[in-house]
Amino acid sequence: MTSEVSRRGMLGLGVGATLAIPAMTRAQRPLPPHREQDSVGVAVVGLGKLSEGQILPALKRTKGVHLAALVSGVPEKAKKWATEFGLPDSAIYSYQNFDTIARDPKVQIVYIVLPNAMHADFTVRSFKAGKHVLCEKPMAVTLAEGERMIAAGKAAQKHLMIAYRCLFEPVNVSAMQMMRKGVVGAPRLIKTVMGKQTSLSDPSDAWRLDMAMSGGGALADMGIYGINATRYLLGEEPTEVRAWARTDRNDPRFKTVEDMVAWQMKFPSGAIGEGSSCFSQPGTMAWQAIGTERRLVADPGCFYNGNAVRIVGGKDDDQPRVAEIDHFGNEMNWFADVVRGRAPNVAPGEEGLQDMRIIHAILQSVRDGGATVKTGFGYKRAYDPATVVGIRTAI
Structure with a gap:
């Protein structure tokens, strides 16, 4: 791979660079004031928009994890970031020599920030190199790839985590907690709307508009937020889905992927999830949870920053007050x-596979004209984020 492929193309965040001391070797340099003594080294694979705009800036402020290596198809870009972080040239890897990272003891975690079709290959290679893996979502393009990733992690006895940043973000964590406490009453309906405008001239959009690379266009890229949010807000798994699509095949963006997909999910409690994803609308990442007594409304609810949640039907002094946090820093520290x-x-990988199964069921329903597709896959979360993830106010 000779050119860099962007992973995300939304909001950016600039943070000051960490200081390096040229007269000292890397091993002799004192730890930055913010870093814990047992901070874990991470190699970031892929230097596209998400890495440059969010992940690398966050790594300048994290306490429990620090940048230890860079993997890129653009040597100049990797060199620039290595210099900024005070890393030696030996900490720069290409996609071709990536497997030699196995000999780098400074790297314990590999963070895969590549187009979806490349996730499985680099995850398996990372496990073979003896590293733990944090992988962007969706975890893969096919169910077989997702299962292969999980199996590789178990064989290597290493952790696989899928980068569901909203599970560690205060607005969504507080919403989960309110849902569990019955703030809205009995849940009736979760509505999610996720979408943005795309352009084939933007490399970060182009691969998302390719079914082979993305595995599902807007549904896989944006809709997955709504699917996951519906599941974590309700704390349940859907038993069946129905879905429909509206796509203009004369639009050159949508030759292989659907544009707008809308779906309904039925849950064991009787609650309904309604969602939509779209690649031809203004940027939107919003959700609301409607119960028998109140509503929770988050608009925006899943952006990189600026999210907020309010209770409709509650008193002013009942409104949640949640501080802003760096999503990626908190996720990597976790x-x-x-x-x-x-x-x-x-x-874990099983969480990512569950969303993939639901995405595939939605696409199956679309192909079958909105027919009901059963989704009782037997998955159950090992841990409820509402219970185990605290609301942190800083990285």
């Missing part, structure tokens, strides 16, 4: 704690 045995893995 996984570092998982690796060190200090925290449970609330987003």
